[in-house]
Amino acid sequence: MFKMTDSRYALPIMASLALLLLFVAPVHASSTLPSNGEFTAANAELPEFFNFDENYYTVFGGPDVTATLLGDNEFERGDTVTLNLDLMNKGLITGFRSEEDDFYLTQLEQKLQKTEMSYESQRTTAIGIVAILTPLDPAVKVKSGPQEAGTLVSGQKTDSPVSFNIEISDNAEAGGYPMRLDLYYGYQKNVQINGDNETDLGITNMEVGLWYDMGTQNTTFDIYVKDEARFEVTNVTGKLYPDSESLLYVTFENVGDLSAKDATVRISAADPFSTTDDQAFLGTLDSGESTVAVFKLKVDDLAVPKAYALNSEIKYEDTDGHDRISDTVKIKTEVLPASANDSGSGMTGIIIGVVLVIVIAGGAYFVYRSRSSNNSNDE
DSSP states (O other): OEEESOGGGHHHHHHHHHHHHHHHGGGTOOOOBOTTOOOOOOOOOOOTTOOOTTOOEEEEEEOOEEEEEESOOEEOTTOEEEEEEEEEEOOEEEEEEEOSOGGGOOHHHHHHHHHHHHHHGGGGOEEEEEEEEEESSTTEEEOOOOEEEEEEOTTOBOSSOEEEEEEEOTTOOSEEEEEEEEEEEEEEEEEEEEOSEEETTEEETOEEEEEEEEEEEEEEEEEEEOOOOOEEEEEEEOOBOTTEEEEEEEEEEEOSSSOEEEEEEEEEOOTTEEEEEOEEEEEEEOTTOEEEEEEEEEEOTTOOSSEEEEEEEEEEEOTTSOEEEOOOEEEEEEBOOGGGOHHHHHHHHHHHHHHHHHHHHHHHHHHHHHHHHHHHHHO
């Protein structure tokens, strides 16, 4: 509790106290505000030094901070986006109970009672709001930490939205993903007031004791991942060798939720590959369907035999008639050693065979000439 004699100091003191409450209050406050936004006071014991001998009212109600998501709530898998939330305090005083019999109050006490009620009305103010956003599914990650939203009196909303950066997994399935928003703030728990005497200038030596506690509340809202066509390479065949041109057969499957119409795939042939045939028509692929694309690739003569990956993109028309381009789809392949090239081994065999034929024919001709020469000498 602190004591003050001038309400001009209330706001800065409350703000400082709220910051302290946000770190200390969880030790003694256990209750939370339900997701429907109804205010529930935190359960905490009254401090011994807080004297309620002159507590004229017990007031019920408090802050009720609601959140509204601004803009679109539907995104694509793989997106990194910013969620903007407007906060508004709809807190209400739901009732009060007089702790003193008005009939027996002196004029000073009646004045103190009226003054206390003016302070009690501040119970609905949410002080030093801190917002924390938590995804309830691992396919969504929140990249932003706690966000401060300032102080909101009842009926007031934030001047600028509270923003959180989120990242949606490339493998997220289509559908809704719940997000939980937790709000922490300080609020005025109770008021104590006293004074020495009432004069024409007001109450002399008036002291106001304000006791603050921490309130929390949470709410959940959904973001959505759009249905769409998605593609994966499920099979690759074809043998590639250095200093050789070969055909590569690639099977593309639509693993998404929607059809892709008039799909065309294009590959990016980077070193050591080159091609004059970098596109293939896939046609219309419904969800779960696949087709084979054929590419003619030339491999550089200095290519190192090892595994490689080619990038490909698929252009298609979605179910709304809009042209779309897929994320990059990797095509994993391999360049084999030149010595493993069957066509090269066959050509070598042919050459060797021709040489052998020539050698044998030459030898036979030499024998024939030798015999002819011998027969002539005998005659």
